[in-house]
Every structure is written in structure tokens, then in C-alpha cells.
Amino acid sequence: MPFLDWVNKAQAVEAASRVPHHLLEFQSAHGEGGAENLLIQGDNLAALKALVPSHRGQVRCICIDPPYNTQSGFELYDDKLEHAQWLSMMYPRLVLLRELLREDGSLWVTLDDNEAHYAKVLMDEVFGRENFVTSICWEKVYTLKNTAKNFSEMHDFVLVYARSQASWAANLLPRGEKQNRAFKNPDADPRGPWIDSAVHARNFYSKGSYSVVGPTGKSFSPPPGRYWTVSEENFRALDAEKRIWWGADGKNAPRKKTFLTEVKAGVVPGTIWSHEEAGHNAEAKAEIKALFGRDEEIFITPKPERLIERILHIATEPGDLVLDSFLGSGTTAAVAHKMGRRWIGVELGEHARTHCLPRLEKVVAGEQGGISESVGWKGGGGFRFYTLGERVTAPDRSSASDVSSARGSKPR
Template sequence: MPTLRWLTRDDDIRAGESVPYRLLEEVPDLGCGDRDTGNMLIRGDNLDALKALLPFYAGQVKCIFIDPPYNTRSAFEHYDDNLEHSQWLAMMWPRLELLRELLSEDGSIWVSIDDNEGHYLKVVMDEVFGRRNFVTTVIWHKMFSVKNSAQYFSEDHDYVSVFARNKDVWRPNELPRSEKQDAMYKNPDNDPRGLWTSGDFSARNFYGAGTYAITNPAGRVIAGPPPGMYWRFSKEKLAELDADNRIWWGKDGNGVPRLKRFLSEVKGGRVPQTIWQHAEVGHTQEAKKEVVALDANDVFTTPKPERLLQRVLTIATNPGDLVLDSFLGSGTTAAVAQKMGRRYIGIEMGDHAETHCQPRLQKVVDGEQGGISEAANWKGGGGFRFYRLGASVFDETGQIRPDIEFPVLAAHVWFSEVRFPWSKPDPLSPVLGVHDGRAYGLLYNGILGDKSVSGGNVLTRKTLAVIRDALPEGFAGPITVYGERSALSDVSLLHEQITFKQTPYDVKARA
């Protein structure tokens, strides 16, 4: 498969490995509504934030939508969109790698882009996600009118590149039928089966039994199908369909046969197409009006309309699924996700995470009626937690910071071992879980309630007994135990099927 080369590629493709794990520190005053909905708004660099999310959300995100800087050499207030080409690629690669790890096996990623970097993005995503997992490129007709000031062409569209985490598993949802589509169905002959429309009885595909003459009810002989065409069905099948009143000959019975298709027999939805007209999914002018209606001082120049995100989430998710946008911008993805009953994680850097995104999402919770609110029957509710990026879990020497709490370290230990996020039990236990026949335990930060100097962080016969008591009933497999040190001999560890790993030295600071 072709690969894309740029000046700093060798360093950039390893950049994600060197990103430290950082803590997510909740800011309760900036949260809103029901904090337990699972919705998160994070302020901070999205590369650091994505790494911080891995131990908790790897493999759990159903849909990722991102609208990264387009590298258009334009002066944006909120982004440095004037990135040199190789810098843009250096920025995108490690983020795409982390996003891939967060996607569920049946998940998909949608990236909004234009001609400046769109074709290079496709090649990079072929490498990161696998070329076989490319789904399609959607063309969004974003402009409401021609831009007459354009020097060459009025650029009326953007692209949305769509990749699946695993194309063998991922399937798009059908789109609901529109009123315009249903309006095509009539019932001029009062058929008791209801509304119907007619389709051509001929086709270009060769059919050996499809070249016969037909006599219509008015007695006119139709010598055969149009030149280069064939009747779709045999003469016998035509007679069967006609007897069932599934052939329309026109009001006077003197037309060519047309096949009746009943609305009641049409499948529930329609297959998504790759060209999205602004009449269906909105345009840039509509998007600007939406954000200005929420905040008259909003100066975002490139927001996306809520209807565009509604289309994406309708195809890619179901109610309750988790949606992630790591270039949240004006907050549209999160707003639409909440109105559609999806959970979300939004990441945005800079002050406007608090000055733009947080107020907008608070208005969503309060029931604002802009965008898709009426179509989604949105009345308000739900909520979110607000986070800022804090200190790294590990210091500059790779040692665990002394103030790190048990659940934080437990999540990192579990993820580094099994590459899946940790489900925090209630109550907490020194046994983190069992994966592929092996149990994992952690003696740290007084998890056993031990008040001694070591806080019960040493593996002894006593602490081992506590660990075994916390194992699932009947479990007799090997155990990996993390602790400050082990008081058991190597012979005892071998006999007990225990692999001991010492904290902090054996805890991976990066993964």
C-alpha cells in the first residue's frame, strides 16, 4: 500500500507513544444538570486529552466526528489554521492513532475536510485505519449561493471522509424516509393495498425471457421492450402480476406496463447517499445563524449546521451510543448528540471551551429550541461534567506521583496489561478483574484499609489471602499482582501462580 512521506514522518508516527498520561480534573462549577449521564466536556490539548481517555474509554466510542483545521492559510481567531503542510500532517497522525484506539469494533470515524489536505488525509487514514476499512467520501454541498468573489471557482462543497474501525462489522443505519419521498405515492385506482408508485417494467440487464410482445388491456400490441432494453419479467410472470393488480397500464389501459410498488411494502428507510445537499443537511450560513442565536458575540467562522451532524449520527449511532469530537469548536457535535439521546465526549482547547462550548451545552440542557431541537422533539434535560487537564500520572522520571489515587492507577495498570478500559467496581477491590484467564491485582494507596507504614501495599500471605477472597468464585488461574514489594519467595510465587510486578518501576508510564 502506498505511504505518504514528509519531513518529520519518522518522529511523528511515534509521537503518540511519548505523550504522558495526564489526569482529568473535574471542575464542578462548570458542569451542568445531571452529572451522571456520562457526558464530558474537556478543556485542553486534544492529544493529551485523548491519551488521558484511553485507559477508560478504549474501544468504547461508537462514532467520532472531527472538524480539524483545514490548513487554508486563513487567519482564524480560535485556531492557527496557517500550518505548513508537514506540520499539519504531524499534528494529525498521532491524534488519528489515538482516535482509532478509542473506536469500538463496530464504530466509525468521520473527518470533515476540504481540497487543501483532503487527499493527503485519505492516504494517512488508509495507513492508520487500514485501506480496507475506508467506507466512502461524502460530499457536503455547504454553500447556499454562488460566491461571485471567487478568483477561480466558487468552492461550494466540503468532504467528509468516512472510515470504519472494522468494515466487516460496521454497518450504517438507514435514513428515515422523507415526506417528499412519501408524497410520490398515490392511489389513482383505489387499490385496497394503499398508496403506490410505478416503476419501469424494462431494464438494460440482459434477460433471455424478456423480449416478447405484450397486448395491453386496450388491445394495443407492444412489439417488445425499448431498443437495447429487456422486460424485467417473463411473459408468465407478467400475467401473474397483472392478475394481482400489480401492473399499471395507465388510466385508459392503453399504456406500456409499469410495475406498482406499494408504500406499505417499502422497507423502513433509505440507503445513505454520498452527496448531501444543503437543503437536507444545512449550509454554512445556517450554521452561523445557529451559533449567533445562542451567543450574539460568537465569532466562529466555520461552524457546522446541526442538521449535518444529525445526519452523521443518524447513520452512525443509536440512542445511548458514545460520540466523540476532539476538535469540538463551537460545540455542535455535543449539542446534537445530547438532543438525539447519545452520550458525548467533547474536547476543546483554549478559553472558548469555557466561553463558548460550556454556555452552549448548558443552554441545550435548559431546552434551547434552535437547530434540530424541534425535529428531535428536544425539551431539555440531561447534563455534563466539565474537566480540565491536570498533572501527568507520572513525573519526569517515570515515577508515579505520590498523590495519585487508587482508581487512577488501577485504570492505567489494567489498560497497560489488557488494552481495554477498566470498569471501576463498587466497592473498590484489590482485584482489578480477570482477562483471558488471568487475574490482575493492585496493592496501592491503602486499598486494603491497612494503617501500617506500607498501607497493605506489600504482597504477604495475609494480603494474598485478601486478594484470593476477592477473586471470582471458582477462579484458579494465574494472577499478576502489582505492589510496593513482595515478601513471598520466588518458589512461593511460582507455586501460587503469581507474577509480581513492583510499583512504580513496573508500571508503564506510557503505552
């Protein structure tokens, strides 16, 4: 398997093991219960190392939105890292994130063309190329910008990796009106609405090249290079059960009827996510403005709650633990809380206090923005706020006892 190489890669590879352990210092409790929901302010590399002893192999889904390295300067973070520096920043964090994942867990990373393709090779190295699941194209913008040079950028990538492909499986997405509208009932079949599909395919099937006769006496054979997907005996049985559709006048080539009552309760996720399905940047900015009552330009490209909801629906079940170590405006933690998942969010900047903390307090209080109405969120639960404390001299000292003892301490 090919590997990336860059200046100071050797130091980046060793960085995860060399990060000193820190205590997690309790600051405040919010809401009722929720002791496992943690908002941590501090460098995420040190915070991840602090979490490993107590949370190794416990996280079901990691959802991160790291700096895109767009060579832009933002108020809260530097997005102007030299390419090698960006790789060196990501490598040890990915190593520690992998340690935190459950065997049936998954990692979801949003990026754009600046680093997505390099990140793919980097994660192949850390997670194993065999554990790459897919690359999703999310339509973050739905209008063209005629002022753009050459192309108007309208999408981000979401790279998905499993801790172990053998143990991970995607949940189906809920069926919606869009999928159900395809089911009709033109022949008033008492079994209800149905959809028709071809009864032939390229694959060879035993006894799959016979001829059939329709209601009008017209004979049909599979198109050239194709074969019937069922045996002649099974075809006759389906026709006798009126599960073969010959068209309204009985003259069309046969197609198989599948009833709405027979289909799966959900839909297999696709790899192209439209803004109608998963939200868009403008929607995310509107959510931030509604939360804080003003334009929060410090968050240039926040993620909409619907995007995170879709990820968590596919990757988790209620009660599972979700982690975001690049928490930003707090969207992942907010959505996880509303969906009944446990969560850990890590953010370095002062906005961990000024934005993430009050946003999550509003979630606990029952704020009705974002996905609240669609998931029936009315408020409840709680969380604990921590900062990175003193460095621990013993390298193998467990943070589990540190967090446990800190919970009962008096906040500063």
C-alpha cells in the same frame, strides 16, 4: 497500497505511542446525572491518550471538524500550518481515535479541498483502505459569490471510515414528505399510493426476453440490450394482481407498481447532501448568534446542528457514545445530547469554558435552537467538565480509575 510521505513522518508515526499519560482533573458537574458525558479542556492528543485506557473500543461514532489548513489566521487557532506539519498533527490523533472506536463504529471528518484528498490517503493508511466507506459532498453555501476567482466554492467533504466494514452498517434516514410526494394513486387503487418503475434492466435474467401483450393488444418486448427483471410466469402473476401499470390509457410499456405501504421505513443515505437537508454555514452562524446573543466571529465556519444530526442518525443509536476531539463551538456535543447519545468533547482553547460550557448548560436547561423542536428536546441530563491534569509517570496507568476518583473530588 500507496502511502504518503512527508518531512518528519517517522516522528509523527511514533507520536501516538510517545504521548505521556495525563490525569483528567475534575472541575465541575452540570445538570443531573450524565457522568459519562465529558467536556474536556486541553490538547486533544493528550486527552485522547488519557481516554484510551478507559474508553478503548467504546465509541460508536467519532465526528471531527479539524482545521482545514486554509492558510488563514483565526482568533482561536492557527490554520496556517505547513502541509507536512498538518499531516504530522493529524496522524497520531487518527491512530488514537481508531483505538477508541467500537468494532461497529465509524469516523466522520469534515474538510475542504485544501487537505481532504491528502487526508483520504492518510486515513487509508491508518484505518485500512478497505474500511473507507464514502466521501460525502455537503452543500455548505447555496449562493454564488461573483467576486470569487474562477469558481465559487460551495461544498465541503465529509470523509467516512468504518473501524471495520464487516461490522458497520448505515442506518436509514427517515422518510420525509419529499420522498412520499412521488407516490400517487391515479387509478384509485384500494391499496393506496404507489410509484412505478421499469420492469427491465441490463442484467440478464432467465426467461427474460419474452413478449407481453398490453390491455389494448399491443405487444411489448424489452428494449435492445435489456431484459425483463422477472420471469414470464411472475410477470403474468403481477399483471393479474394489477401490479403492472400500462398507463392511463393502457397503451404504455409495462411498469411495476410499488406501494407506499411496502417500501422501507427509511431512505438509504446518498452522498450529496443539500443545504435543505443538512443545513448550511449561514444557518450555523445564526444558531451561534442566537445562543450567545451576539455575532461570534471567532467561529468562522461553524457546522449547523442539522448536519451533525444527520451524521448521528446514520451512524448511531440512542445511548451510543459519540466523540468530537475538535469540539469548536460545541455543536457535536449539543446535538448528541439532544438526540439521547452519550458524548465526549475535547477542545484546547479557552472557549471550552467561555462557549462550549455555557452552550451545553443551555442544552441541559432545554434551549430551543437548532434541532431542538424537530427532535422534541425539552432539556435534562447533565455532564462533567474536566481539564488535563498532571502527567502520569507510569505509562500503563489507567485513566479509568483517575476519572472515577476525580468525580468525587472537589472542583477548583
